[in-house]
Amino acid sequence: MTDQALKTTPLNAAHRALGARMVGFGGYDMPVQYEGVLAEHRWTREHAGLFDVSHMGQCKITGEDATAQFERFVPGVYAILKAGKQKYSLLLNKDGGIIDDLMAGRPDHDGLFVVVNAGNKDEDFAFWSANLEGDAKLTVLDRALIAIQGPEAAEVMAAHEPILAEMGFMECARLMLFGCDCYVSRSGYTGEDGYEISVPADQAERVWNTILEDARVKPIGLGARDSLRLEAGLPLHGHDIDPTTSPVEGALTFALSKSRKERADFNGADRILKELADGPSRVRIGLIVKEGAPAREGAEIADMDGNVIGKVTSGGPSPTLGKNIAMGFVPPAYAALGADLKVIVRGKTAAAEVVAMPFVAQRYYRKPKTV
Helix, strand or coil: CCCCCCECCCCHHHHHHCCCEEEEECCEEEEEECCCHHHHHHHHHHCEEEEECCCCEEEEEECCCHHHHHHCCCCCCCCCCCCCEEEEEEEECCCCCEEEEEEEECCCCCCEEEEECHHHHHHHHHHHHHHCCCCCEEEECCEEEEEEECCCHHHHHHCCCHHHHHCCCCEEEEEEECCEEEEEECCCCCCCCEEEEEEEHHHHHHHHHHHHCCCCEEECCHHHHHHHHHHCCCCCECCCECCCCCCCCCCCHHHCCHHHHHHCCCCCHHHHHHHHHHCCCCEEEEEEECCCCCCCCCCEEECCCCCEEEEEEEEEEECCCCEEEEEEEECHHHCCCCCEEEEEECCEEEEEEEECCCCCCCCCCCCCCCC
């Protein structure tokens, strides 16, 4: 895309003022790095990184029929989701493929607040507009979205609003923060503790700069966001999962609620239940690449005899582990932990091993259970 064709977020001028290197991503002019991907990755793992994720789609689905209609197209249970909670889920097509992965929650009592991926948001919104029935209503929100991630994120945010320290992972709220109406969730896509903050677009730059006044916080670009989510074993839609991928193939069966499986009342249930019973034809795995260059998206995966059995969908160096890591798809027979495989990078074969994901332990904050 040309620069003229790219959309901008409300923080575009702020990124340029900070000297960010800008690239096209999801149709938007976005910062890929400020100081450098490696430094930004490590800062987020050790302190607190601030991300502009305003290119993501934000919407509300409201009305008496909102939850029932939303559940038609996702395999999770939202009817019993309490105010102040959110869940990860999957928007499925009729074949059980993943149109998008998303977060949906109840930060207040006004229906569901939903965040979807940037590259899919127009398709998602069109899908809901065409398929929601009854009095369920889709409202697309024009808001910025800022994420703060890292081990010091909670202390940084508690200095602005102490109640945020009391939130647990996947909890959400609508509250006045930085003097404006915000939706806040304790979540993110880096594997680290942190928050996502939805703010009015015209307040975004002020909020962004206010958070950056804390010395523990630095701006982080999409380059480090990608390496962080890869280490956390989190799939990227359009790469690791897509409309041909089922939740079983994508190793996302945790998003399938038991009661929904029993009722088989969601899009693609026949395919998904069959794969749960008989096994899928392929499955997403994690790999440590033991030698040579990183195996990036598109690299072939081979068995020990050199027969190509799959492809890498995400891959690169892991700054935390000091090793090259990758995700990809292979038949289940090759997916056992510890299995020896090969990757083919620019015509050269390198040894690889199937390992558990996440590659780096996730550090979400979960509240202590009360007796």
